[in-house]
Amino acid sequence: MQVRDLQKKSTELINRWDELRKHKHSKEQSFMHLSEEVGELAYHMLSKHQRPEKYDPEEVRNSIGDIVIQTMNLASKLNVDVEATVKDIINTDLKIIKNKT
Numbered sequence: 001m002q003v004r005d006l007q008k009k010s011t012e013l014i015n016r017w018d019e020l021r022k023h024k025h026s027k028e029q030s031f032m033h034l035s036e037e038v039g040e041l042a043y044h045m046l047s048k049h050q051r052p053e054k055y056d057p058e059e060v061r062n063s064i065g066d067i068v069i070q071t072m073n074l075a076s077k078l079n080v081d082v083e084a085t086v087k088d089i090i091n092t093d094l095k096i097i098k099n100k101t
Contacts, residue, residue, distance in 0.1 A: 003083035010072035027077045034070040037063060 001009075018024045025033065041063035048055040075082045 003086065004081070006068075007072040007076060007082050010069040011076040013069065014073040027074065030070065030074045030077055034067065034074055037066040037070050041067060 014025070014030075041060065044056065044059045044063055072082060075085075
């Protein structure tokens with residue numbers, strides 16, 4: 001799946017959840033949801049060392065997936081083409097690295 005397809009499908013998924021809940025999230029609410037997902041990942045990652053009996057690698061995997069979906073949705077709300085943006089950043093950084101070596 002291409003990044004643009006992933007962004008489109010992620011946004012469609014969130015929109016379907018919004019329809020089901022009869023509530024459309026604003027950009028700010030979408031950002032808060034993304035932050036919540038990052039917090040859940042942090043909890044699961046820290047559990048590995050602090051509470052190993054509660055650590056579940058499947059929860060880490062799911063949290064990362066949720067973060068990607070929420071990031072794609074927020075990007076769509078902000079009219080950001082994630083694929084183009086990431087390509088630009090990678091190309092710029094590679095040029096910087098090349099010039100420093």
